[in-house]
């Protein structure tokens with residue numbers, strides 16, 4: 492049970508609950524954090540606060556047709572819970588998997604749903620955070636204090652997606668929908684649909700809707716890299732036939748997938764042209780020699796500058812081959828009453844326009860942070876390995892990988908946080924903060940991410956909201972799982988970068 496302490500604020504006799512750790516968000520990172528806390532820091536009191544009505548985060552928010560992962564679940568799943576299905580999973584399957592983690596480990600009692608956090612104030616006087624927010628079911632305000640904040644709120648705003656403003660949008664007589672807020676009542680049977688965008692979301696939506704619509708068009712400004720393969724893992728299937736234990740299969744297949752991805756990632760940096768040709772050959776094999784792959788499927792960027800969208804069983808290409816789906820590449824000039832006019836003069840008529848145009852970056856869950864009475868400008872902090880931030884005591888953030896499964900990093904960060912909490916306990920420290928060491932003082936400070944290497948729109952639009960990085964590995968989110976898996980567990984918690992009190 493959490494201990495309770497009197498509210499330090501005047502004018503009320505109410506008591507505020509207090510926890511050792513408060514986890515923000517019950518997505519894959521927050522639920523994983525809760526699991527690791529119970530295993531690695533037994534006896535630690537903690538609570539998980541979640542705005543939505545249930546767990547799942549991304550997999551609960553997105554309800555568009557076909558919603559599925561684009562990473563394999565052997566690596567998107569936790570390292571501690573075997574994945575027993577096909578590599579690419581539907582949101583429903585991921586939610587079931589997470590539900591089992593919660594049930595098997597008795598985590599439900601720690602999670603409070605419908606608790607939207609609005610503010611977090613750090614007080615150096617009593618070394619604790621005060622978290623305030625509103626219950627979305629009753630409208631009641633709540634206030635909780637905690638020694639340590641574990642930010643598992645993801646990286647985008649869940650309440651609405653990003654839709655650019657195009658001229659004439661108000662003129663369009665049909666319906667405009669964003670995949671993130673898919674209307675339950677949307678009837679697209681027999682309708683003409685234009686999907687703006689060609690990322691993983693568009694690649695999922697189009698095959699899922701193609702059978703029902705009159706026609707569906709993927710309208711893109713510029714092409715994306717796609718990789719098509721069977722939604723099956725041969726090694727996993729063989730090991731299952733041999734009746735190998737599922738926990739072994741999970742570990743072996745994870746290692747194999749991670750090894751293959753390592754090779755692929757390194758090759759895409761070392762020989763980008765060759766990798767590009769291979770990816771394009773894969774698309775050609777699905778679409779046939781007469782298809783204009785040069786216009787519609789040949790990106791201008793190098794492989795891995797943006798996440799490569801995976802197309803399980805080539806389903807996107809099947810729709811295109813059948814004629815039910817098509818791709819148009821061009822700039823939008825304006826929306827019209829009947830659809831969209833392109834700069835080329837081409838008109839696309841539509842009953843429904845789906846804007847698969849991405850997210851609003853939300854670095855800290857739209858929570859107003861204050862440290863000792865001063866509003867926190869997160870963009871002015873410097874990150875310690877993409878997990879902690881200068882000037883922000885007792886706080887860690889889970890920001891996963893772009894080129895590998897997010898959960899790989901959620902597990903690694905969880906190990907780090909648990910080790911740090913245990914270290915603080917052993918040192919009897921009530922506060923930890925990262926600070927630049929004397930040798931870091933003249934280090935150049937750069938944006939959060941190197942846009943030469945990774946540059947999706949939502950990151951570019953929101954870069955000023957994200958912490959800065961240095962030019963040393965300690966002061967960066969390197970996006971390199973293969974090195975971090977050895978480096979993060981080896982962090983010396985008594986290094987001068989950690990200041991305890």
Ligand SMILES: Cc1cc2nc3c(=O)[nH]c(=O)nc-3n(C[C@H](O)[C@H](O)[C@H](O)COP(=O)(O)OP(=O)(O)OC[C@H]3O[C@@H](n4cnc5c(N)ncnc54)[C@H](O)[C@@H]3O)c2cc1C
Pocket residue numbers: 515516517518519520521540541542543547548549550553559560561562563567606607608609643644645646647649692855856857858889891892895896897898
């Ligand atoms: C459609 C889609 C598909 C994706 N597919 C993959 C994939 O296949 N592989 C991959 O690696 N990554 C994928 N990603 C990235 C994905 O978001 C992450 O991998 C992962 O699900 C993030 O988990 P998370 O728990 O860190 O954050 P989220 O899933 O974003 O969950 C955060 C939770 O925090 C809650 N929250 C936020 N702010 C507050 C607040 N102020 N108060 C209370 N609660 C709050 C939210 O309601 C949410 O439930 C995908 C993303 C999208 C949008």
